[in-house]
Amino acid sequence: MPPASIHFDPTSLSKYGRLAMVARQLVEGFLTGVHKSPYKGFSVEFAEHRQYYPGDEIRHIDWRAYGKTDRYFIKEYEEETNLKAYLLVDASGSMAYKGKTASKFEYAQYIAASLAYLMLHQRDAVGLALHDTKVRQMIPPKANSKHLLQILRVLQETQPGGETSMAPLWDRMAEQITRRGMVVILSDCFDNLRALIRAIQHFRHKRHEVLLFHVLAPEEIEFPFKKWTQFRNLEVAGHRLLVDPQALRKEYRKNFDQFCKDLREQAGQARVDYYLLRTDEPVEKALGLYLTARQSRMK
Amino acid sequence: MSFFNVMMLTGLAAVAIxxxxxxxxxxxxxxxxxxxxxxxxxxxxxxxxxxIEELLLMLLRMGLIAALVLAWAGPFTDDWSLSTGPRPNRDVVLIFDGSASMSFKGTGKSAHEQAKEWANTFVKGLAPGDGVALLVARKQPVALLGKLTTDFERVRDHIGKLPAPSGSCDWPRAVQLAHALLDKSERSERDIILVSDGQRFGWADRQTLNGWEDLASKRLAGEDYKPNLWVVNLDPHRPEKPANWSMDSVTASRAVVAVNQEVTFRTSLRLSGQAEYRPPYEVRLDVDGKFVKNLEAPREAKLKEGQVPLTFSHKFSRPGSHLVTVTVEPDPPPEKRGDGYAVKDYLPIDNHRHFALEVVEPRPILLVDGGPVPVGKTRGGHFLKTALDPQGDEAPVAKVKVVAAKDFDELSLKAEQKEPEKGKPNPRPQVLILCNVPELESTQVQTIEQFLREGGGVLITLGDKVDKESYNRLLHRDGNGFLPAKLDKVEGEDGDLARAARPLRETFFHPALELFRAPSITGLDSAWFFRWWQVTPPGLEKAGGAVARLSKGRVPFLVERRFGEGRVLLCTVPLNDSWRNNLVSMQAFTPFVHELVCYLADLRAVEHNLDPGQPLRYRLPREATQEGLTLQGPSDKEPKPLVVGAEEKDGIYAAEVTPQGRFALLVHKGLGEPGVWKLGIADGQTALYAVQPDPNEADLTPASDADRETVGKFVPFAYEDDAGRLLEKLSKESRRQEFWDWFLLGVIALLxxxxxxxxxxxxxxx
Structure with missing residues (x-):
């Protein structure tokens, strides 16, 4: 069966502004010439008709409808897929950090939208969970084209805030998601590392494929501050620290690098795909690198 | 530990940076x-x-700043136990007491001789590289060696040339000068050593205490680093009240003396350290350095404030500048003294006094008398004539010719007189006196104006005959005439003496009234007048004005104005008996008239008897050359050039010249040394000036501990009565150690x- 594809209505997408456009641009640009869906559906179920547009394959024209109406319609199908993908986007306060680049949450929005677009394009079912210490928005996985619009709307409407305590939440979600699928986590992972890894292992125990996109700002990695700085906690109101960054840099970087290293290593040990995303890198480049690597692995 | 620049320690506040x-x-x-x-x-x-890192870094930086500030403040200590090297060089200013009391000889050497010996010994003990300057404390300090030098041979040479003691001294000024010298010093150790005889006068008398207070407020309080101030007393065993005779200042009965005129001089013998008066061995009078006679000292006298008055007279046979010297010798020569003779005078230096005066030729004066003709004996200008040119006096101050007002004409003021005397023309009158003249005609007024334009002097005395309208119309002319003030009205009335007007002594600032400034029972201010003319002198913008006033409403007594090259003095009271007054019968009348006339004739132009520090003044004719002038001070072996506009230096005295009417006023500042100063004028004439020492210098009483304590409130002197011990103290190698280099090393290390x-x-x- 030829790979099915989802056609998104540009007019509908335009309502979601830049996020949708960026997602489409990113994915379609990437798909040109190289795309071959890694997930192939085995059952196709008619869903609806739509108007023919030049460029649509002629074999999909519903000639019977043409006979009745004297107009060309294309038959659309909802593909039953064996993949259900869950996009777990961290919307906690720490994701709102914005240095000289886009905020981590904005970056995660682009990545999530792009992945949703891509997977829906491949007829995979995509669900979305936006959370901080609790789930703020949950969209169950579906594979139709209108589902993307819902995902995009939720992504766009959500503002980051609240504390990060993801491990218990992920534990609960791992229990709730019974069918095997793909779990894509977009987070800065600023939480207790041990609990975090335990939650990820829980996903793995449930035989989910887990992709961990570790979203970080360059300032968080390099800690370039020189003057005395008051750091105000984005997650806990009123919590602030006045420090001499030059005096703290070494200690900070040591702690931070150790955290990242441990996360990467323990994710690897749990057979989780770990990708570090810096917000100063172009989204398409980061996404492209991931997809290329995944594609080559699927071969 | 102390600091050279204590103010720099305020920089320690920078450690807070x-x-x-x-x-x-x-x-x-x-x-x-x-x-x-x-x-x-x-x-x-x-x-x-x-x-800990932050704290250490902050402490390091604070320490760095503190060390830098401390190094800058110049720390030092007098504890030589901390010394690690040789004694640092010092700069020393030696101030020698130059006053007359230093020549006091008890039984041994005088303090002056001891001072020289002590200074030489001190210089021997100095280390190579030490700087020395030498000053002599006098009324005006003398810079014997005015710059710090390390050439000790030169220092010793100058010590050898230390001038003989003379006059009194102004210690505060000398110390201030020493401070100024040390201001230029870069040395950490600086000393000012006062070499004195411990005399109280000049050290702790009221005037000197004011000087110390002034010095303390001006200099010492503001100085970052104060030099060590030592006082060495070279005559510590001087008796409390040593016996001493001295001669007091001389005064003369006349300021201007005519040839062959007898002048009376007054002075007094001052005795200290003696309970009663015993006649001196001799009192000698010298004129122009030549012995004239021995004066008769009183055989017996009661001491009044330690003084015995002495009066003598003398006539001068030739005009010019003369010097009168009175010398008392209280004790006979040693060979004439008997056994057990009690010496009356241990300080011979103050046993003489000089007095300089000008002797002049009699000056021609024309007196226009407003009285009846012929001039009556007791009326009109008779009093003035008698005061100036008494009948039978062979040496009058002036040759007075009296004319009636109606006879006064142009020829009266010409050199060619109608009646030649001894075949030669009479000289032209230098002063015209209008005595109670009722009125003058226009031609007479023009004659007087011409006389004034040519530099003549006019004295106008008012009285009962004066016609106000005529005077104001012709002589005053709304300020354009020669009359110094407009006549208003006659004031006063006969009757109660309490309502009479008297001259106010406190208004006697005019040079012609200088003699009458001192209070005296028979002084000019004792005169009274029942009537006087009220006049309106010109405003301040006009030349001249009231130069003396009367007690009644402070109305003008004398009014002066310049007219052309000449001067006019208007006297608002009569100088005769036209209105009731006592002036004409007073002792002061004659000198008063003399002074007025001499002033108008430019005879008494300058003072010849000066206090130390007063400027020398001399009036040269405007056209006279200013070259070839010389001046010889008491210590000068020969006259030195006195150069107008030059800078004073060794071998040259400087003077300034200010135009003053027909004259040029020559001024030389700095007659500090008491004694006789001789001004050589180009045509071979010499003008003598006597700089008078302070008579209090004869009081040899030493300063007491209480005096030292009083002075110490202003200036922290360290006193040493044992000269040898001070030498020991000063020659010690361990008195001051600097630390600034240690702190600088600390700065570098901390950096x-x-x-x-x-x-x-x-x-x-x-």
Missing amino acids: PPIIHLLNRRRYDVVDWGAMQFLQVSEVTRRRLL CVEVWFTRRIVKNRS
Whole structure:
């Protein structure tokens, strides 16, 4: 069966502004010439008709409808897929950090939208969970084209805030998601590392494929501050620290690098795909690198 | 530990700069909304390490600033136990007491001789590189060696040339000069040593205490570093009241003396340290350096405030500048003294006094008398004539010719007189006196104006006959005539003496009234007048004005104005008996008239008897050359050139010249040394000036401990009565040790540590 594809209505997408456009641009640009869906559906179920547009394959024209109406319609199908993908986007306060680049949450929005677009394009079912210490928005996985619009709307409407305590939440979600699928986590992972890894292992125990996109700002990695700085906690109101960054840099970087290293290593040990995303890198480049690597692995 | 620049210690406040910068940095911070808070939570060990690092760095920087400030403030200590090297060089100013009391001889050497010996010994003890300057304390300090020098041979040479004691001294001024010399010194150790005889006068008398107070407020309080102030007393065993005779100031009965005119001089013998008066061995009178006669001292006298009056007379046979010298010899020569003779005078230097005066030729004067003709004996200008040119006096001050007002004409003021005397023309009158003249005709007024334009002097005395309208119309002419003031009306009335007007002594600032400034029972201010003319002198913008006033409403007594090259004096009271007054019968009348006339004739132009420090003045004719002038001071072996506009230096005296009417006023500042000064004028004439020493210098009483304590409230002197012990103290190699170099080394060391520590911290943190 030829790979099915989802056609998104540009007019509908335009309502979601830049996020949708960026997602489409990113994915379609990437798909040109190289795309071959890694997930192939085995059952196709008619869903609806739509108007023919030049460029649509002629074999999909519903000639019977043409006979009745004297107009060309294309038959659309909802593909039953064996993949259900869950996009777990961290919307906690720490994701709102914005240095000289886009905020981590904005970056995660682009990545999530792009992945949703891509997977829906491949007829995979995509669900979305936006959370901080609790789930703020949950969209169950579906594979139709209108589902993307819902995902995009939720992504766009959500503002980051609240504390990060993801491990218990992920534990609960791992229990709730019974069918095997793909779990894509977009987070800065600023939480207790041990609990975090335990939650990820829980996903793995449930035989989910887990992709961990570790979203970080360059300032968080390099800690370039020189003057005395008051750091105000984005997650806990009123919590602030006045420090001499030059005096703290070494200690900070040591702690931070150790955290990242441990996360990467323990994710690897749990057979989780770990990708570090810096917000100063172009989204398409980061996404492209991931997809290329995944594609080559699927071969 | 002390500091040369104590004010620099205020810089220690700068140690607060590092903490302030730290606090300011903490106040001026960036704000960042941050997510990765968990990584900012450093460990307690790290936190403590950072705190210690910051604290150490701050302390290092504070220490660095403190060390720098301390080094700058110039720390030193007098504890030589901390010394690590040889004694540092010092700069010393030796101030010798130049007053007459230094020549006091008890039984041994005078303090002056001892001072020279002590100074030579002191210089021998100095280390190579030490700087020395020499001053002599006198009324005006003398810079014997006015710059610090390390050439000890030169210093000894100048000590050998120390001038003989003379006059009194102004210690505060000398110390101030020494401070000024040491201001230029770069040395840490600076000493001012006062070599004196411990006399109270000049050290702790009222005037000198004012001087010390002034010095303390002007200089010492503001100085960062005060030099050591030593006082060495070379005559510590001087008796409390040593026996001494001295001669008091001389005064003369006349300021201007005519040839062959007898002048009476007054002075007194001053005795101290003696309970009763015993006649001196002799009192000698010298004129122009030549012995004239021995004066008769009183055989018996009661001491009144330690003084015995002495009066003598003398006539001068030729005009010019003359010097009168009176010398008392209280004790006979040693060979004439008997056994057990009690010496009356241990200080011979103050046994003589000089008095300089000008003797002049009689001056021609024309007296226009407003009285009846012929001039009556007791009316009109008779009084003035008698005062100036008494009948039968062979040496009058002036040759007075009296004319009636109606006979006064142009020829009266010409050199060619109608009646030649001894075949030669009479000289032209130098002063015209209008005595109670009722009125003058226009031609007479023009004649007087011409006389004034040519430099003549006019004295106008008012009286009962004066016609106000005529005077104001012809002589005053609304200020354009020669009359100095407009006549208003006659004031006063006969009757009660209490309502009479008297001349006010406190208004006697005019040169012609100089004689009458001193209070005296028979002085000019004792005169009274029942009537006087009220006049309106010109405003301040006009030349001249009232130069003396009467007690009644402070109305003008004398009014002066310049007219052309000449001068006019208007006297608002009669100088005769036209209105009731007592002036004409007073002793002061004659000198008063003399002074007025001499002033108008430009005879009494300058003072020849001066106090130390007063300027020498001499009136040269305007056209006279200003070259070839010389001046010889009491210590000068020969006359030195007196150069107008030059800078005073060794071998040359400087003078300034100011035009003054027909004359040029020559002024030389700085007659500090008491004694006789001789001004040589180009045509071979000599003008003599006597600079009078302070008579109080004869009081040899030593300063007491209480006096020293009083002076110490203003200036912290260290007194030493044992000259040898002071030498020992001063020659000690261990008195002052500087520390600034230690602190500078500390600065360098702290700087190195700070750089190393900062680099280490940066390296650790990066």
